[in-house]
Structure formats: C-alpha cells, structure tokens
Amino acid sequence: MQEANRLKRLPLYLFTIIDELKDAAQKKGVDIIDLGMGNPDQPTAKHIVDELCRKAAIKENHRYSRSIDESEKKLREAIAKWYHTKFGVTLDPRSEILPLIGSKEGIAHLSLAFLNNEDIALVPNPAYPVHFNGVLIAGGILHNIPIYEKDGYLPNLKSVPKRITDKAKLLFLSYPHNPTTAVANTKFFEDVVDWARGKNIIIGHDLAYSDIVFDNYKAPSIFQIKGAKETCIEFHTCSKSYNMAGWRMGFAVGNRDILKVLMKTKSYIDFGIFKPIQYAAIKALLGPQGCVKKTVAIYKKRRDTLVKGLREIGWNVPMPKATFYLWARIPDKYSALTSMEFVSLLIRETGVVIAPGTGFGEYGEGYVRFALVEDTARIKEAVKRIKRILEMET
Numbered sequence: 001m002q003e004a005n006r007l008k009r010l011p012l013y014l015f016t017i018i019d020e021l022k023d024a025a026q027k028k029g030v031d032i033i034d035l036g037m038g039n040p041d042q043p044t045a046k047h048i049v050d051e052l053c054r055k056a057a058i059k060e061n062h063r064y065s066r067s068i069d070e071s072e073k074k075l076r077e078a079i080a081k082w083y084h085t086k087f088g089v090t091l092d093p094r095s096e097i098l099p100l101i102g103s104k105e106g107i108a109h110l111s112l113a114f115l116n117n118e119d120i121a122l123v124p125n126p127a128y129p130v131h132f133n134g135v136l137i138a139g140g141i142l143h144n145i146p147i148y149e150k151d152g153y154l155p156n157l158k159s160v161p162k163r164i165t166d167k168a169k170l171l172f173l174s175y176p177h178n179p180t181t182a183v184a185n186t187k188f189f190e191d192v193v194d195w196a197r198g199k200n201i202i203i204g205h206d207l208a209y210s211d212i213v214f215d216n217y218k219a220p221s222i223f224q225i226k227g228a229k230e231t232c233i234e235f236h237t238c239s240k241s242y243n244m245a246g247w248r249m250g251f252a253v254g255n256r257d258i259l260k261v262l263m264k265t266k267s268y269i270d271f272g273i274f275k276p277i278q279y280a281a282i283k284a285l286l287g288p289q290g291c292v293k294k295t296v297a298i299y300k301k302r303r304d305t306l307v308k309g310l311r312e313i314g315w316n317v318p319m320p321k322a323t324f325y326l327w328a329r330i331p332d333k334y335s336a337l338t339s340m341e342f343v344s345l346l347i348r349e350t351g352v353v354i355a356p357g358t359g360f361g362e363y364g365e366g367y368v369r370f371a372l373v374e375d376t377a378r379i380k381e382a383v384k385r386i387k388r389i390l391e392m393e394t
C-alpha cells in the first residue's frame with residue numbers, strides 16, 4: 001500500500017516521535033513529567049459540562065447538525081456577542097462567523113479551500129505545525145518566512161520578494177505565538193493590513209491564546225484594525241480559554257467571502273459540531289468568565305515557578321507574556337546538540353518531556369518548548385532533574 005504523495009511531503013508528526021521516546025523511557029521504569037504537548041490538563045468548568053449533559057439528553061440533538069439549525073444560529077449569535085465584549089468588534093452572525101470542529105480543522109481546510117498547485121502560502125517559521133502542514137496537504141507551495149528572537153519573532157513581510165508575493169494567496173499569522181510565546185501589538189497588525197492592501201493575499205490570523213495572557217498584556221484581534229475585514233479571517237478556539245481541547249470547538253470570523261468558501265469546503269467533508277457541544281460552547285462564551293481567570297492564574301503560577309527554577313539553576317530563559325509555553329534556547333553546555341538530540345537526552349536521563357524546536361519548523365533549531373501542563377510540584381521536580389543534566393560531566 002502506497003500512501004498519497006501529499007502525505008509523503010509531510011514531516012513525521014512531532015508527537016509521534018516524542019511518544020516513542022516516552023514509551024521507551026517508561027518501559028525502563030522512568031517516571032515521566034510530560035511538558036511536551038500543549039494539551040490543557042485542567043477540567044472544563046462545571047456549568048459548561050452540565051449544559052452538555054442537559055442537551056445530550058434531548059433526542060433531537062443526536063441528529064446531524066446543520067448550519068440552519070437553532071443551535072448553530074444561537075452559537076453564531078453568542079460568538080458575535082463574545083467578540084464584541086472582548087474586542088469591541090461587530091460581526092454579522094450569519095455571514096462573518098463560521099463554527100469549526102476545533103480551529104485546527106479550519107486552519108487546514110483554509111489551505112485546501114484556496115490553494116491550487118502553483119499557489120504560494122507564506123508561513124512564519126517556526127509555527128504551529130498545521131499552518132505549514134495544511135499547505136503541504138493541500139498541495140500548495142510553502143514559503144517560509146524565518147522569524148527570529150532579535151525581531152521579537154515577528155515576520156519581516158517587506159523582505160518577501162515581489163515574485164513571491166505576486167503568487168502568494170495565503171499568509172498565516174498567530175500572535176500570541178506558539179511555540180515562541182511572542183506577542184504582537186496593534187501597530188504590528190496595522191502594518192500587516194497595510195502591507196496586504198492591493199496584494200490579493202488572504203490573511204489567516206490564529207488567535208488561539210487570546211485569553212492566556214499575563215502581566216496586563218491584552219492580545220489584540222486583527223479586526224481592531226480598520227480595513228482588516230477586506231482580506232482577513234481570524235481563528236479562535238474554546239480549547240485553551242475554557243479547557244475544552246477534547247470537545248473540538250472552534251470558530252473562524254471575518255471576511256464573508258473567504259468564510260463562504262471555507263464553509264463550502266467543509267460542507268463536502270463534515271457535518272458540523274455535535275449540537276450539545278454547541279450549546280455548551282454558548283454557555284462557555286456567555287456564562288461567567290471566572291473559570292478563564294482561574295485557568296490563567298494557574299498558568300501564571302506555573303510559568304513563574306518554571307522560569308524562576310530554571311534561572312536559579314543557570315538556564316537563563318525569558319519570561320513569557322502569553323500562552324502556556326516557555327520557549328528557551330538550548331543551554332550553552334548542550335548547544336552542540338540539535339534540539340531533537342537534547343530532548344532525547346532529557347527524556348532518557350530525566351523523564352522530563354519537552355518539545356524540540358524543530359518540531360515547529362527548521363528555524364526552531366537551537367530551541368526547545370516547555371508546555372505548562374503539569375502542576376507546580378511536578379514543575380519543581382522537573383527543574384531538579386534538569387539541574388542534574390546541567391551539572392552532569394559530558
């Protein structure tokens with residue numbers, strides 16, 4: 001059996017490799033502290049789960065969900081309200097909002113919806129993998145825009161040659177940024193919208209971490225910039241803000257023509273979101289937001305514990321302003337190793353699992369990513385074990 005060529009173009013999924021390393025360590029009896037995958041560990045709030053259960057008991061909700069159904073109408077209205085409250089942006093629920101089975105699904109389908117074989121997609125590198133893998137699956141041409149620590153991991157769009165922008169149909173952005181934790185201000189988005197004017201390039205801004213922000217930083221929506229609706233859509237998710245990662249509930253908002261094509265693509269592939277999940281998402285978006293605050297406070301405590309701990313053992317890591325990650329240069333002592341080699345060593349010797357920078361693209365080399373998805377006691381234990389590695393004779 002030969003898989004399709006489009007699958008052969010994909011790099012091996014990062015967490016498949018990590019899982020194999022983890023498995024091997026576990027088999028040797030190593031206690032694993034898993035800071036690898038960005039998989040939220042906190043439970044979904046009770047009022048959201050209760051709504052799911054209530055709605056799951058109604059037999060009408062077991063049928064296929066269709067966009068004309070009451071549940072989706074109400075969900076779109078809830079998203080519009082949430083957006084207005086959060087960003088002061090007005091959206092038409094019918095044409096400027098599209099519910100998704102998780103934002104990852106929508107991001108992958110955006111490439112499928114728009115890219116022909118000779119079309120280019122511009123993707124900052126490193127990036128959340130579906131930004132570039134979606135392009136490869138769709139058969140488009142991937143143009144990486146390297147992003148660097150010295151530039152705050154913001155892309156220099158003006159450096160992209162005209163012969164490339166002329167053929168580019170898509171640009172992916174995502175701030176707060178996974179994996180680097182970089183953030184952007186409204187001036188950056190103003191410049192992006194300005195750059196895009198007259199270019200016929202669709203901008204997909206992935207705002208998965210809009211709520212996971214610290215120290216008074218507020219993540220802007222691209223739609224706070226005048227003119228953004230002409231060419232942009234923005235992706236959101238309930239996975240991070242409301243700890244609903246397994247529920248698969250996201251949405252895209254913005255330019256109605258882009259969303260129409262995305263919706264058309266999806267209509268041939270999926271049947272929408274399970275209705276009880278849609279009702280539960282309405283409760284999440286419009287209900288009490290204390291659960292979001294509580295989640296952010298937990299991540300902040302973990303962030304502070306990890307940053308302080310690593311700095312104390314001589315690993316000088318930055319303090320992230322957003323996301324639940326820490327992005328750090330490989331310690332000097334191990335700088336001759338690739339990020340994958342360093343991560344393998346760490347798993348083998350300490351049982352601490354983190355993600356290699358190259359899992360997010362070649363420009364992630366030299367860095368690793370910690371996900372703050374274990375409690376502070378386990379994070380302290382991880383630091384203790386990493387200290388051993390830093391002190392080890394090599």
Ligand SMILES: Cc1ncc(COP(=O)(O)O)c(C=O)c1O
Nearest residue numbers: 102103104128178208237239250
């Ligand atoms: C930047 C970014 N976008 C999207 C996603 C996926 O979110 P969802 O669960 O909505 O598919 C993630 C998950 O880690 C992410 O980090």
